[in-house]
Amino acid sequence: MRQILMPTDFSENAKNAISYALELFKYERSSFYFLHAYQDAIYNNPKLTRTNLEVVTKSVEDFVANKLEETLAFVEELSPNPRHSYQVLAANNTLVDEAANMVQNHNIDVIVMGTRGETNNPKIVFGSHTLQVLKYVPCPVLAIPENYTYTQPKHILFPTNLLIPYKRRELKLLCEIAAPYRSKIDVLYVSKSDKLSMRQEDNFMFLKDVVCQNQIELITESHSDITEAIYKNIEKRNTDMLVMVNSRQSFFETLLMQSPIDKLSLHVGIPFLVMQNVYRN
Template sequence: MRQILMPTDFSENAKNAIKYASELFKYERCVFYFLHTYEDTIYENSELTRETLQEIEKSIQADVEAKLAETLAHVNALSPNPRHKYHAIASNNSLVDETDKQVEAHNIDLIVMGTRGETNDPKVLFGSHTLQVLKYVQCPVLAVPENYVYTQPKHILFPTNLMIPYKRRELKLLCEIAAPYRAEIDLLYVSKSSNLSLRQEDNLAFVKGVVSKNDINLITESHHDIVSAIHQYIEKHETDMLVMVNTRQSFFEVMLMQSAVDKMTLQVNIPFLVMQNLRR
């Protein structure tokens, strides 16, 4: 049974991510954990003093629990799927710390969340909360853009330099997402040369071996800039999901580094699965 954690700030973006996840995993037995952390809300309260701390904490906790109850009612009405179970978690903690805690406690397979939250700044690719989870939580994250209308993932883009010894658990997740929809997976290799080293050939064979239920296409693009190559490929080809790996010197890190400088001007308007090639 798949364990899915869904941090929510109760925004429309978060609700859309819930809707997307319900559809994407409709054929699977899943347990969804809806998480809201409110430590920041407490300390941002203008009336907070040592004397009022306990009262404010209780008030905010009650409000969060009520909103989580509404979320459970909403998702049960939206997707009354007998394969799915839902739980709510309210926590006076930071988002990253509590997410890490829940990942360990429930052996979470995947985190699903919106790309942006309540602030919804159109100038950035990821909101601050989503970016924190992507960078610091050791679990795959599926980020769903605001207003993205669910489409079965028939075409998945997976940019890679084929230098990373991928984890079987992460690749298996990709396989299990793609298999019910018979999705094609395009491995985009951005290089001036189409020749692969022995290491790259071994990594390619490993990917094909694990993701064996799907058609995999190796596509080589000669381009001076990785981020631009990915963006152009998405524009030119029908693509329903972008998959990248977060590890040192990966394409994903390059995107984050560039985005930090350019304030995330690159727009990814499709669901974005980030696999964490880190120890769990």
């Protein structure tokens, strides 16, 4: 059974991510955990003092409990799927720490969340919470853009330099997302040279072996700007999902991890699956 963690801040963007995930995994037996971590809400409360900490905490806890009940009612009405089970969780913790705990304690397969939260600043591609989870939680993250209307992921773009020895568990996740929709996966290699090294060839063959249920094609392209090449291929191939790997020497690190939040250049208007490429049982 797939274990899916869905952090929520109760925003419309979070609801949209929930709707997307319920539809994407509708064919799979899945346990959904809807999590709200509220420690920041306590310490950012303008009325907080040392003498009223317990009062403020109780107020936040009551608010969160009510909103989680609303979330569960929304989910059960939207998707009364017999293959799915739903659980709501509240934690007096930071989102990153609680998400990491959940990944370890519940063996989470994927975290699904909106790209932006309740602040919804149009200048920010990923909200601070989303970016922190992408950076620091050792689990694949599927980020859903605000207002994105669910579309079956028929065409998936996977930009990579093919230097990474991929982890089987995360490639298996990609395979199982793609298989029900008979998706085509385009592996995009952008380089000044279109000749692969032996290591790159071996990594591509391993990738093909793991995602063998799906049509996969290697596309080599000479381009001086990786970001522009990705944009061009997303549009050219009518891409429904972008997949990248967060690892040293990866495209993802170059494009995202070294960029300040307010200067991110990769404005992706489609679901974005980030695989962490770390060993997990």
